[in-house]
Amino acid sequence: MEEMTHPAEIENKREYTKLLVEVLPHVIHTEEENERYTAVLERLLAKRNRTAEETRILELLTLLIEDFEEKNYSLPKATPCDVVRHLMESNGLRQIDLIEVFGTESIVSEVLNGKRAFAKSHIEKLSKRFNVSPEVFFGSASKSLTRKVNHR
Structure with a gap:
């Protein structure tokens, strides 16, 4: 996982709450959920001037997606x-x-x-x-x- 810089503190709790309700982040269990979160992540990554709240959601989605993909797509150990x-x-x-x-x-x-x-x-x-x-x-x-x- 790439290390992200620590974002600014959440400035607008109402905006962050709105994003949480919109995205409804949770542990990913299905490929469909993974695809949905990946689409949101890509949309946020493409945005030039992300807010601190969007950056926090981006970080959370990154962790959720990496966890799912590591468990479901990991390659066997190579000698x-x-x-x-x-x-x-x-x-x-x-x-x-x-x-x-x-x-x-x-x-x-x-x-x-x-x-x-x-x-x-x-x-x-x-x-x-x-x-x-x-x-x-x-x-x-x-x-x-x-x-x-x-x-x-």
Whole structure:
């Protein structure tokens, strides 16, 4: 979740109450509710000069939508090997193309088959090569790697 700046205090309680009644925010249980809240969120995001009250509603909807989507759309945990294989496939690479990262083709093979652990230097080089955070190679990469990454 992106960290939002702390908005100004609610200046107009009547306006905030009106927005609450209009939106009726609550924990999202269905796809229809998620779509409705997402539409409201997008409308608020597109607004140039949001009031403090609108910003508070926007923050609340963001939390509700993220909670629903995290529970319903989360990806399974990817192992570091899965991440490297995905990056290789996305960039049309073969094991031989990663020799500069691992040193030898046999080490590439051993690491990708789980017979050898990733060394710190491997993670640093992979991170630079694919332009991703080193964190994706620590076994908890459950976030999407859908952005096209650069290969050299």
